[in-house]
Amino acid sequence: MNNFEFRNPTRIIFGKGTENNIGREIKKYTNRILLCYGGGSIKKSGLYSRVVTSLKENNIEFIELSGIKPNPRLNLVKKGIDLCRQNDINFVMSVGGGSAADTAKAIAVGVPYNGDVWDFYIGKVKVKEALPIAVILTLPATGTESSNSSVITNEDGLYKKGLNSELIRPTFSIMNPELTYTLPAYQTSCGISDIMAHTMERYFTNVDHVDLTDRLCEATLKTVINNAKILIKHPKNYDARAEIMWSGTIAHNGLLNTGRIGDWGSHKIEHELSAIYDIAHGAGLSIVFPAWMKYVYKHNVNLFVQFAVRVWDVDLSFSSYENIALEGISRLEQFFKKIGLPTKLSDANIDDNRFEEMANKCTENNTKTVGQFIKLGKEDIINILTLAR
Amino acid sequence: MNNFEFRNPTRIIFGKGTENNIGREIKKYTNRILLCYGGGSIKKSGLYSRVVTSLKENNIEFIELSGIKPNPRLNLVKKGIDLCRQNDINFVMSVGGGSAADTAKAIAVGVPYNGDVWDFYIGKVKVKEALPIAVILTLPATGTESSNSSVITNEDGLYKKGLNSELIRPTFSIMNPELTYTLPAYQTSCGISDIMAHTMERYFTNVDHVDLTDRLCEATLKTVINNAKILIKHPKNYDARAEIMWSGTIAHNGLLNTGRIGDWGSHKIEHELSAIYDIAHGAGLSIVFPAWMKYVYKHNVNLFVQFAVRVWDVDLSFSSYENIALEGISRLEQFFKKIGLPTKLSDANIDDNRFEEMANKCTENNTKTVGQFIKLGKEDIINILTLAR
Numbered sequence: 001m002n003n004f005e006f007r008n009p010t011r012i013i014f015g016k017g018t019e020n021n022i023g024r025e026i027k028k029y030t031n032r033i034l035l036c037y038g039g040g041s042i043k044k045s046g047l048y049s050r051v052v053t054s055l056k057e058n059n060i061e062f063i064e065l066s067g068i069k070p071n072p073r074l075n076l077v078k079k080g081i082d083l084c085r086q087n088d089i090n091f092v093m094s095v096g097g098g099s100a101a102d103t104a105k106a107i108a109v110g111v112p113y114n115g116d117v118w119d120f121y122i123g124k125v126k127v128k129e130a131l132p133i134a135v136i137l138t139l140p141a142t143g144t145e146s147s148n149s150s151v152i153t154n155e156d157g158l159y160k161k162g163l164n165s166e167l168i169r170p171t172f173s174i175m176n177p178e179l180t181y182t183l184p185a186y187q188t189s190c191g192i193s194d195i196m197a198h199t200m201e202r203y204f205t206n207v208d209h210v211d212l213t214d215r216l217c218e219a220t221l222k223t224v225i226n227n228a229k230i231l232i233k234h235p236k237n238y239d240a241r242a243e244i245m246w247s248g249t250i251a252h253n254g255l256l257n258t259g260r261i262g263d264w265g266s267h268k269i270e271h272e273l274s275a276i277y278d279i280a281h282g283a284g285l286s287i288v289f290p291a292w293m294k295y296v297y298k299h300n301v302n303l304f305v306q307f308a309v310r311v312w313d314v315d316l317s318f319s320s321y322e323n324i325a326l327e328g329i330s331r332l333e334q335f336f337k338k339i340g341l342p343t344k345l346s347d348a349n350i351d352d353n354r355f356e357e358m359a360n361k362c363t364e365n366n367t368k369t370v371g372q373f374i375k376l377g378k379e380d381i382i383n384i385l386t387l388a389r
Numbered sequence: 390m391n392n393f394e395f396r397n398p399t400r401i402i403f404g405k406g407t408e409n410n411i412g413r414e415i416k417k418y419t420n421r422i423l424l425c426y427g428g429g430s431i432k433k434s435g436l437y438s439r440v441v442t443s444l445k446e447n448n449i450e451f452i453e454l455s456g457i458k459p460n461p462r463l464n465l466v467k468k469g470i471d472l473c474r475q476n477d478i479n480f481v482m483s484v485g486g487g488s489a490a491d492t493a494k495a496i497a498v499g500v501p502y503n504g505d506v507w508d509f510y511i512g513k514v515k516v517k518e519a520l521p522i523a524v525i526l527t528l529p530a531t532g533t534e535s536s537n538s539s540v541i542t543n544e545d546g547l548y549k550k551g552l553n554s555e556l557i558r559p560t561f562s563i564m565n566p567e568l569t570y571t572l573p574a575y576q577t578s579c580g581i582s583d584i585m586a587h588t589m590e591r592y593f594t595n596v597d598h599v600d601l602t603d604r605l606c607e608a609t610l611k612t613v614i615n616n617a618k619i620l621i622k623h624p625k626n627y628d629a630r631a632e633i634m635w636s637g638t639i640a641h642n643g644l645l646n647t648g649r650i651g652d653w654g655s656h657k658i659e660h661e662l663s664a665i666y667d668i669a670h671g672a673g674l675s676i677v678f679p680a681w682m683k684y685v686y687k688h689n690v691n692l693f694v695q696f697a698v699r700v701w702d703v704d705l706s707f708s709s710y711e712n713i714a715l716e717g718i719s720r721l722e723q724f725f726k727k728i729g730l731p732t733k734l735s736d737a738n739i740d741d742n743r744f745e746e747m748a749n750k751c752t753e754n755n756t757k758t759v760g761q762f763i764k765l766g767k768e769d770i771i772n773i774l775t776l777a778r
Contacts, residue, residue: 001631003404008397014648015392209628212612212636219604227600239598242390246647247601255644258635259403 001210001259008253010146011172014246016238018176019136022051022093023058025172029132030091034084035062036104037095038069042138045182051095051136063087065103071274071281072099072106074154077117080107084131093134097191098142098151098281101135105150105168108133120163121152127165135173139183140245141191141282143198143252145173153275159361160275162267175249177241185235189339190282192228192244196221197270197285198251202262204296204303204373210260217256218310220247225311228339265371266292269381272358279348286341287348291388293329296374301325345388355385390599390648397642399535400561403635405627407565408525411440411482412447414561418521419480423473424451425493426484427458431527434571440484440525452476454492460663460670461488461495463543466506469496473520482523486580487531487540490524494539494557497522509552510541516554524562528572529634530580530671532587532641534562542664548750549664551656564638566630574624578728579671581617581633585610586674587640591651593685593692593762599649606645607699612636614700617728654760655681658770661747668737675730676737680777682718685763690714734777744774 013025026033035055042048055062065080083089084107092108094100108131110117119125137145144150148169153160180188203217224247230240250256269292270284297304301321308314308328316324333343342348359381362370369375376384402414415422424444431437444451454469472478473496481497483489497520499506508514526534533539537558542549569577592606613636619629639645658681659673686693690710697703697717705713722732731737748770751759758764765773 001404001628001635003407005400005402007400011394011396012647013394015390018392209632211616211628211632212609212639215608215612216605216639219608220601223601223604239390239600242648243598243600246390250601250605250644255639258401259631 002207002261004258006254006258007166008146008169008255010169010253012146012175012249013172014175015242016176016178018174019047019179020050020054022136022174023054023056023060025174026055026060026091026093026134027058029171031059032061032087032089033091033093033134034065034080034089034104034107035093035095036065036068036080036100036107038097038100039066041182042095045179047095047136047138047179063089068096068100068103070099071153071160071278072103074118074152074156077103077106077110077152080104081110081117084111090131091134092131093136095136095138097137097139098144101133101137101144101170102142102150102152104133104135105130105144106152106163107131108168109163109165118154120165121154121161127163127167130165130167132171133168135170137173137175137245138179139187139191140180140248141194143195143248145170145175146249146253148254149252151271158275160271162271175245177238177245180241180245181236185232186340187280188231188235189228189341190280191248192224192339193282193286193336193341195224195244195248195251197266197282197289199256200289201264201267202256202260203307204263205260206300206373207260213256213258213260214306220251220256221311223247225335232339261372263371263373265373265376268362268370269358269384272362273350276354276358277348277350279350283342283348286336286343287345287388288384290329290333290336290343291384293332294387295380295384297325297329299374304328345385352386352389355382358385391596391650393647395643395647396555397535397558397644399558399642401535401564401638402561403564404631405565405567407563408436408568409439409443411525411563412443412445412449414563415444415449415480415482415523416447418560420448421450421476421478422480422482423454423469423478423493423496424482424484425454425457425469425489425496427486427489428455430571431484434568436484436525436527436568452478454496457485457489457492459488460542460549460667461492463507463541463545466492466495466499466541469493470499470506473500479520480523481520482525484525484527486526486528487533490522490526490533490559491531491539491541493522493524494519494533495541495552496520497557498552498554507543509554510543510550516552516556519554519556521560522557524559526562526564526634527568528576528580529569529637530583532584532637534559534564535638535642537643540660547664549660551660564634566627566634569630569634570625574621575729576669577620577624578617578730579669580637581613581728582671582675582725582730584613584633584637584640586655586671586678588645589678590653590656591645591649592696593652594649595689595762596649602645602647602649603695609636609640609645610700614724621728650761652760652762654762654765657751657759658747658773661751662739665743665747666737666739668739672731672737675725675732676734676777677773679718679722679725679732680773682721683715683776684769684773686714686718688763693717734774741775741778744771747774
């Protein structure tokens, strides 16, 4: 086990009806916020009006930034930064999924910074200051509700980049599983894939003897898998929604990473896919991850056997170790299919024309590698994309 | 799953050599501290001198409170409060196990309070303010390094009482598994029993559908069990020490309790045992917990079957559900024996003369119950102690 530091101060307020207290919670910190959200769905569902009512009851002024879309864009972040500066706002709140929250986080680091907020995302400067952030989560997926990360797409060249900083963990996040009842099945599944990917990125490590976190990862994966199966038939099962929502936080709050080094190669490859094709992140991951696994499993067959046996209940005596490992990967693919996700690029109507372009962007023209389990160069990425055809 | 709030802001600094940075870490907050510790062992091991060197190098003044013993006493807490007040100290640090840290926590709430600090422990007043606390942990057991609790014994009548408050979570805790190499095997085992008990107190709940936390509890228990077996033969195995140390934190940082209601009956009964007989808390728990299980398992046989199958690998098809449940309890007992702990009162030379006295104290003369899984009255406690004879 490696040395580590771990701190996650986000206050989680979880359960039925919790969003109705948003005004009271905000009031503990400020009386003026930027309210970031997407558009239609929170208005249709009535969530928007409940939030606004609670804010007004507590005399919280709010300026709105709406229109945030999946793979959230830099231009809206800049608009949000301007709104905060013009209106002397020092607290950013999102209502929605990861895109709204990641936009809020980008605004939170951008407001106190004099340069271009994109500087943080390309690693040109480090975050030294950020406004406090609150999140009302409507889509369990990115884990951004208590994570230290934010992912933004720069439409100028279609670059999708992630920022990590301890300063962008939300001050508090409100999570009501009931708010996820009305998610389309496909979006629920994309979230599930993202949650599993966050766990698996951490699971496949070269660090030896990380028993506890291995098992915590396996616990999270099994919970997500079993409850996803319930949701196929019963999308309004509260407990199944709650299990997946809380798993989404645990998968990405930093705990599962303690003492180990995650991989993150599949995420980097997927970012290229969704930047170009605007495919949902979770759908990109359900395509990339199995291909990545097939490409790298020989690097540590035993770890893939453990994954197969402990997560997918593959019978340990059933065949050679290599076959057990492959059976685990196959069950992951079958699971993704079962919940309606693509597992091949062709399932998402993506052809092989731009593999080289993506591999070049991902590796900055083959000048750097991605991933830790195996460090992947340009050719490796083309090979993985080819396996995913 | 129940609604919940969860926040744990303690910064964990984990791994080899981390205690050598204590001065630098303290300096971020203050330049004057109360330094709380037991006595001999940290001096013998050289830890005391390394800590003092680091404090001096960073110009941290410190006043010492030494002589803290297991089942830490109220009189020393009061001495610590006086020392802080006399020396204008506003930061309390412990070096040692749970007793040193729990003493530091009691001092931290006592200094800003005008009344008797014991008021907090008997629930007469609520904590509104506390000094910041830092911990260097040398014994994985109580989880106090990031928990919201402190347990103190009032020698006037031998009452042992626990205080819970979000304000007594340490600001930071330094955890170096190497510091636990020299623990006597028995003390290591008592810690293991305590860690397992913290997990099991949360595991046995009446709240339905708590999959994720069930599995996180099971992950923690399996990790502790497997690594405890390594330590029997290899007490200086770093990774096994690290797994158990980190498990000790996870078991009691609040995560495993999210969405569910823990029991805590066995802890309450054990507090009576150790208050009277001064038995190690972990040894008291290894006696009380199996007896409690035998007394209550019929209340939810399925949950005990899950415990047997998932934690102890009992074959699900091997017998009737009741027998599987009992086999799980039996394996827990066997495990405790294997690591050198008592599982019967007679193993610890405790007779049945004071059962009624303990049951009376525990239930305040049968005016209240203890535990949540089944609410236990005076007679129940006598029955459990009788099963533990």
